[in-house]
Amino acid sequence: MRATDVLTIGQLAERTGVSVSAIRFYETKGLITAFRTQGDQRRFLRADIRRLSFIRIAQHLGLSIDGIAEALASLPHGRTPNAADWAKISRALRAALNERIAELERTRDKLDGCIGCGCLSLKKCALYNPGDRARALGAGPRFVLGDKAGPV
Amino acid sequence: MRATDVLTIGQLAERTGVSVSAIRFYETKGLITAFRTQGDQRRFLRADIRRLSFIRIAQHLGLSIDGIAEALASLPHGRTPNAADWAKISRALRAALNERIAELERTRDKLDGCIGCGCLSLKKCALYNPGDRARALGAGPRFVLGDKAGPV
DNA sequence: TCTTGACCTCAAGTGAGGTTGAGGTTGCAT
DNA sequence: ATGCAACCTCAACCTCACTTGAGGTCAAGA
Numbered sequence: 001m002r003a004t005d006v007l008t009i010g011q012l013a014e015r016t017g018v019s020v021s022a023i024r025f026y027e028t029k030g031l032i033t034a035f036r037t038q039g040d041q042r043r044f045l046r047a048d049i050r051r052l053s054f055i056r057i058a059q060h061l062g063l064s065i066d067g068i069a070e071a072l073a074s075l076p077h078g079r080t081p082n083a084a085d086w087a088k089i090s091r092a093l094r095a096a097l098n099e100r101i102a103e104l105e106r107t108r109d110k111l112d113g114c115i116g117c118g119c120l121s122l123k124k125c126a127l128y129n130p131g132d133r134a135r136a137l138g139a140g141p142r143f144v145l146g147d148k149a150g151p152v
Numbered sequence: 153m154r155a156t157d158v159l160t161i162g163q164l165a166e167r168t169g170v171s172v173s174a175i176r177f178y179e180t181k182g183l184i185t186a187f188r189t190q191g192d193q194r195r196f197l198r199a200d201i202r203r204l205s206f207i208r209i210a211q212h213l214g215l216s217i218d219g220i221a222e223a224l225a226s227l228p229h230g231r232t233p234n235a236a237d238w239a240k241i242s243r244a245l246r247a248a249l250n251e252r253i254a255e256l257e258r259t260r261d262k263l264d265g266c267i268g269c270g271c272l273s274l275k276k277c278a279l280y281n282p283g284d285r286a287r288a289l290g291a292g293p294r295f296v297l298g299d300k301a302g303p304v
Numbered sequence: 305t306c307t308t309g310a311c312c313t314c315a316a317g318t319g320a321g322g323t324t325g326a327g328g329t330t331g332c333a334t
Numbered sequence: 335a336t337g338c339a340a341c342c343t344c345a346a347c348c349t350c351a352c353t354t355g356a357g358g359t360c361a362a363g364a
Contacts, residue, residue: 010310020311021353029351039360041311060259065351090263097260101253107212108249111242162340172341173323181321191330193341217321305364312359323348330341 007044009034016052023052029065031055031072047080054089061097159196161186168204175204181217183207183224199232206241213249 013020026032027042032051034042051072058068074089075081165172178184179194184203186194203224210220226241227233 008310019353022351024312025352037360039311040313041360057259057263059351061256094260094263097256097263101256101260104213104249104253104256107209108246108253111209111246111249160341171323174321176342177322189330189341191341192343193330211321307364308362310360310362313357315355317354318352320350321348324346326343326345328342330339332337332339334336 005046007046007048009042009044012044012048012052015049016056018052018056026052026055026065030069031065045080050081050086054086054093058093061093062100063096157198159198159200161194161196164196164200164204167201168208170204170208178204178207178217182221183217197232202233202238206238206245210245213245214252215248 007015009020009023012018013023018026023032024042027034032044032048032055034044034048037043054072055068058071063071071089071092074092075085159167161172161175164170165175170178175184176194179186184196184200184207186196186200189195206224207220210223215223223241223244226244227237
């Protein structure tokens with residue numbers, strides 16, 4: 001293994017734009033793993049750059065840490081994921097993305113219907129029905145890969 | 153003013169599906185105002201149902217409490233907003249919505265380009281460039297009505 | 305060898321968006 | 335007039351996704 005194949009946490013942070021403290025946090029959450037030097041310092045593989053990229057993209061799409069952990073669980077254990085592995089998991093991400101887009105479009109169309117009447121009334125108006133509430137709660141959109149309805 | 157024109161906080165909660173504690177919280181944040189009975193209990197107007205609906209819809213679209221307060225500031229002060237007022241503010245909401253949809257579509261298209269190569273590499277890949285980072289941070293999407301770049 | 309910057313752990317803090325609980329008051333029906 | 339559900343305030347607590355700080359260790363260059 002060449003020296004350039006392993007990265008310190010600082011190097012990984014610098015290459016990904018993710019802070020050192022955030023990387024350590026992700027490790028405690030099981031999103032990423034490091035091996036250790038004799039002096040207990042973390043060392044990462046170059047493949048972890050891609051893993052971290054996936055994490056940040058997925059976050060941008062609204063997935064929670066737990067949702068991302070779930071998605072990453074589909075990657076092979078015991079070997080470094082290859083391009084095909086990443087392509088597969090990216091397609092799952094794409095599906096989640098399409099669903100979120102469709103949901104926003106539905107909301108927009110309902111809003112269009114409401115602009116005319118100016119009703120904007122919960123329960124009465126199609127725009128906001130109580131069944132949607134679970135999805136709307138919390139800080140930002142939450143949905144899990146492969147879970148159409150989102151968390152209960 | 154008929155008795156049916158005013159609502160207790162419990163009635164407002166029941167009609168909107170928003171919890172009593174959340175309504176009180178919104179009041180402390182200035183999103184909604186109530187007048188008080190002699191015994192210091194809150195009383196709301198029926199128009200506040202619409203106001204609360206707007207708040208929840210805007211939240212669902214990813215606006216922060218502060219962003220919603222800003223949007224609501226464009227409503228007339230001193231009189232109950234009418235249908236035209238709500239239509240105007242709803243159009244602003246629609247614009248924010250369209251922007252968010254467009255952003256997600258751009259992300260999806262970049263992701264499509266990346267599935268082929270399986271690159272998924274921060275900085276190198278078009279999918280995630282550091283300039284986007286400010287927008288991606290925090291819990292869920294943040295954007296302010298009429299603010300293209302989002303909060304600084 | 306020494307220095308210095310990068311690293312380590314663990315605990316506490318942050319901010320958004322609320323909820324929960326204690327202890328007390330109001331207001332409507334009977 | 336009385337009972338009791340619904341209201342009040344205020345402080346503390348919660349989750350999420352991190353950051354910050356204290357106190358200490360490691361590793362590489364001069």
